Amino acid sequence: MDVATIAVLIHISIEILVIMRVILRPHRQPTSRLAWIVVVVTLPVLGILAYLLLGEVNIGxxxxxxxxxxxxxxPKLSCKICPEEAFQTQIPDKHDHLFRVGCSISGYSPVGGNTAQLMADSNATIDRMVEDIDSAEEHVHLLFYIWLPDHNGCKIMDALKxxxxxxVKCRAMADDLGSRTLIKSSFWNEMKAAGVHTAVALPIGNPLLRPFMGRIDLRNHRKIVVIDHSLTYCGSQNCADPEFLVKPKYAPWVDAVIRFEGPVARQNQHLFISDWMTQVDEDLSALLETPIPPAEAGFPAQVIGTGPTVRFSAMPEMFESLIHSARRELVITTPYYVPDESMQDALCATAYRGVDTKIIFPARNDSRIVGAASHSYYEELLEAGVKIYEYEGGLLHTKSLTLDGEVTLIGSANMDRRSFDLNYENNILFYDSALTEKVRERQQEYxxxxxEVTAExxxxxxIARRFWNNTIAMLGPVL
Incomplete structure (x- = not known):
């Protein structure tokens, strides 16, 4: 047997082993298995390498x-089985199941007694954060996926200093990939020199060795601010100017952020502390024991934290539960839409049963690949009666969902496979008609x-555009 024949047999054996691994890997949809098998078979060497590096959700x-x-x-914030008394928070029976889904994901029961304010725009959000940091008495905790050393980024850094x-005890964390510009700059060291405790989320280390210790593209996409136990922010905004200088041609970035006061801040605190203690040898668990008195009047809310080490399919389950629950109106804004089949079917079914279903995307997507994949789903959505709009005032980055004018989900999660499987995300689900109306007014501004995108x-x-869109969407399970 010559060397060439031996090499071929070795390659075939490796290919078979990889295909068996694809088939046996848990928590993978059949379409994803099939897509990866096609990649491995049609690209003999590159396909195997691609799967070993990117085919599995491996954080190390x-x-x-x-x-x-x-x-x-x-400390546990609530019982995992969601005791009945945890749900006596003014949530009507018709929405009770939504918060039970949320509780099953993160273990956080809905808590009442919260008040909140929707920030006017990105700059107003930063200004209010600076004001709150300047008023802090005990601690300030921040976590951002992207934190830039621009005007707004420096305003937050100066306030922390x-x-x-x-x-005041200040702890600031940023994702190693998304915030690499800041982390490698003098500003980061200046914050540390000024007494701000810093940490890097999911450090990459040596980029050549990182793939062998876990996927390099598993990122902490959360945006969390917690101040003095009872104040927190949640939304889509990174710590940067709306001009977003890393991608200026798509500017302005259009985001929505809500400032919450009340017991729900404890749940965002829990998420932040879990991320912080994973990277830093500092026990902050005592901070979760401090009681937070609820406001005399307020609404129920719940943090939903997801990620590659949380239950598989958690984020799509939350989205689909909300979509299926709509009875009159469903309005969604998301910059990135690459759904799985069940989510696409859920949206279509909602429109088919007469719910006024609207979804707003950016007209120009900063990701050509994701934009093309999103477009492949338009025809089916429109046939079902979903109304599709493309925002032309910049890159619409807001991730929001309003349900029947009563329930809102807002946060960092997109409706794409990255947010479903690869990113750590944080969202807040709340029941309040008045605040939901404010979010609806913002959606109406969008x-x-x-x-409006028409079927015509x-x-x-x-044909070339359709071929491109559908080809990219077909690769969705392996992206």
């Missing part, structure tokens, strides 16, 4: 073990700056 055994130890040390100077316009797309 050491990281998983450390996270598990952290969660074991932290001022707070640290007067004795609609006023959007162009989609039918007029060229």
């Amino acid at each position: 055994r050491r990281r998983v073990a450390r996270m598990q130890k952290v969660f074991e040390r932290l 001022r707070a640290a100077a007067r004795g 609609l006023a700056s959007s162009k 316009a989609v039918a007029a797309w060229s």
Whole structure:
């Protein structure tokens, strides 16, 4: 047997082993298995390498073990089985099941007595954060996926330095990939020198060795601010100017953020502390024991934290539960839409049963790949009666869902496979007609700056465009 024949047999054996691994891998949809098998077979060497590097959600055994130890040390905020008394929070029976889904994901029961305010725009959000940091008395905790050393990014850094100077405990964390510009700059070291405690989320380390210890593209996409136990922010905004200088041609970035006061801040605190203690040898569990008195009047809310070490399919389950629950109106804004089949079917079914279903995308997507994949779903959505709009006032980055004018989900999660499987995300689900109406008004502002996509316009797309869109969407399970 010559060398060439032996090499071929070795390759075939490796290919068979990889295909068996694809088939046996748990928590994978059949379409994903099939797509990866096609890649492995048609691209003999590159396909095998691609699967070994990107085909599995592997964050690394050491990281998983450390996270598990952290969660074991932290006090539980609620019972995992969601006791009945935890749901006596003014949530009507027709929406009760939504919060039970949320509780099953993160273990956080809905808590009443919260008040909140929808921020006017990105700059107003930063200004209010600075004001709150300047008023902090005990601690300030921040976590951002992208934190840039631009005007708004520096305003937050300066506020943290001022707070640290007067004795407030400031902890700032940023994702190693999304915030690499800041982390590698002098600003990061200046914050540390000023007394701000810093940490890097999911550090990459050596990029050549990282793939062998876990996927390099598993990121912490959360945006969390917690101040003095009872104040928190939640939304889509990174710590940056709306001009977003890393991608200026798509600017302005259009985001929505809500400032919450009340017991729900404890749940965001729990998420932040779990992320912090995973990277830093500092036990912050005592901070979760401080009681937070609820407001005399307020609404129920619940944090939903998801990620690759949380239950598989958690985020799509939450989205689909909300979609299926709509009875009169469903309005969604998301910059990235690459759904699985069940989510696409859920949206279509909602429109078919007469619910006024609207979804707003950015007209120009900063990701050509994701934009093409999103467009492949337009025809089916439009046939079902879903109304599609494309926002033309910048890159619509807001991730929001309003349900029947009563329930809202807002946060960091997109409706794409990255948010479903690869990113750590944080969202807040709340029941309050008044605040939901404010979010609806914001969504209506987006609609006023959007162009409706018609079935006729989609039918007029060229064959080449359709071929591109559908090919990219077909690769969705492996992206």
